[in-house]
Every structure is written in C-alpha cells, then in structure tokens.
Amino acid sequence: MRSCPSKTPQGLADSLGTIRVLRAPTAAGAHIRRRGEDALAGAELLPAGVPLGALQLAAAAAAGVAEVTVTRAPRVAVVSTGSELMPPGSALRRGQIPESNSELLAGLVAEAGGELVLRATVADDGDGPPRAVADAHAAGADVVVFTGGVSAGAYEPVKNTLGAWMEFARVAMQPGKPQGFGVSEHGILLFGLPGNPVSAAVSFEVFVRPALLALQGRTELDRPVILIPASVPWSSPTGRRQYLPVVVDRSDPARWTARPATHGGSASHFAGGLARAEAFAIVPAEVDRVDAGDLVAVMLMA
C-alpha cells in the first residue's frame, strides 16, 4: 500500500484471502503509529539519578540503547554493639536480649540499594568498634552503620572508642535523640545510631538512607510524604520532632487515615510493633498532641 490515509484494525476486516473492509475508520490517520509519537529523537527518556527497574531498562532497550552508565552499589557494614546481645533463638540469661538491629539494618540497606559486606556484633568493653572499622575497610566498605553505645551511660563503646573520627550530638527528634557521625581515616562514612530498635529504624530513615541514595547518584532522596487525618489521638514530646510508626487504613480510598502501630504509643523499644508499621507519622517539635481528625504528615515506607 503506497498511499495510506488510515489503517483498519484487524477486528474490523476479514484478513484471509480477499480483504473486505467491514467498517472503515472515520478519521484520516486513525490507527497509524507515527514516528516520534512516543519520544522524539534526542528526548530525555531517563534522567540521571533514577533507579533502573524493569520499566526503565525496557524503555532504554526500546530506544535502542544497549548500555547505560550506572554507579556501583555502596558497600555497607552493619555493626551492633552491646554485650547483652545474643543471636536470635539463643537461650537468654537475665540481662540478655536477642540481637535484632543487624537484621533490621541489613534489610533496610538492601532496600536502599546498598551491598552488605560485613555484619558483626561487638562487646561493650574492648576495642570492638575500631576493629570493626578496620574489618569494614578490609571488606571494601564505604559506610559503617553502628547501633547502640552512643548515649551517656557507663558503657558507650562507639562513643568511647571512635571519638577521634566521630562527633556525638543530641538531635531534637523522638526517637533518635543521641546520634554520632564521622569519617574514618580511610574516608569511610561512620554512622552511630541509637541502639533501641525503633530509634535505629527511624535514624536509618532520616540519616542513613538519604546518604546511601546520594552515594548512588540518586536525585530523589526522600520517601513520599502525604497529609492524612489521624484516626485516634496520641501525644508527642514537645521540643522534639516525633517519628511515630503508624498503620495507614486505606479501606476508604477517598479518605486514608493513620493510627499508631503500637498500642502503648511512641516508645523506642517496641521492636514487635514496628512489624505492623507501614509509615512514620512526622509530628512537628512544637506540637504535643495529635487529635483524631488532625492532618498529619505521613512518610510512606511501602
């Protein structure tokens, strides 16, 4: 067919033998896929800094692009500190608890595109943290994430042994008040997160995840935040920005609501309640109470 004013879809014509048009398209040009309709030559299909999932790689392939430039995954070591920590499933004596932060952080690191190169637990006494930094360096780590041992008690192994490289500060957030950060002699980023499991999870979201994404050249570093009403009241500490694990009720698609994931409110040791959380409600430092119906900023994790 040399001159083709429009095309007739298969279902509207007999296709075997003689072609008989049953219903001709009304508009000239109907059903013709024109050059440049999807993307013009030279158009940007994938801006730098976006993650390459199946849809993005397929778009590149469809444009005839066989190779794209990517950054390598940041290599991360996760180090728990505390002599009370025991492998999950061990018989516990008084004063011991199951070690769970390395499981949490290993998963969050992977979800943030990092590659876990070391996972260790070190004791409260001795030189465990600096030895862990040396091991992380040997394993090629770009980042070490410590949990525990950063506040002001008698045994604070990260604070006591890594002061040459790290600074320790109190941040006006709850949980996650005590924080440490620094850079090792070999340029490894050192994060010192508080040991309580919810504190560690929130601190990862606020400080570590954006850094891991930035190391990958990602341009969008923040989780999506939506404003939705609270379905129940809760309290929030004044003077500290609260990050409260919440469940998002999506049963009414026109009106999602948020409620605390744990019954006891906001507490940094509720590792079990964290399993129910799909998001963190972010309550400004100057607000000490959220009432049912109040709009709250909710950072979606899933």
Ligand SMILES: Nc1nc2c(c(=O)[nH]1)N[C@H]1C(S)=C(S)[C@@H](COP(=O)(O)OP(=O)(O)OC[C@H]3O[C@@H](n4cnc5c(N)ncnc54)[C@H](O)[C@@H]3O)O[C@H]1N2
């Ligand atoms: N004098 C002060 N004391 C405390 C302050 C303060 O500002 N001044 N802040 C409190 C706050 S808030 C927090 S949070 C904690 C954080 O303390 P650390 O980071 O030193 O954490 P640890 O004492 O080592 O652990 C706290 C808690 O979490 C448990 N934990 C630790 N690691 C793990 C792990 N890998 N898996 C599971 N559970 C873990 C640990 O056993 C403790 O129960 O400091 C307050 N004190």
Ligand code: MOO
């Ligand atoms: O600030 Mo701490 O992290 O609440 O328990």
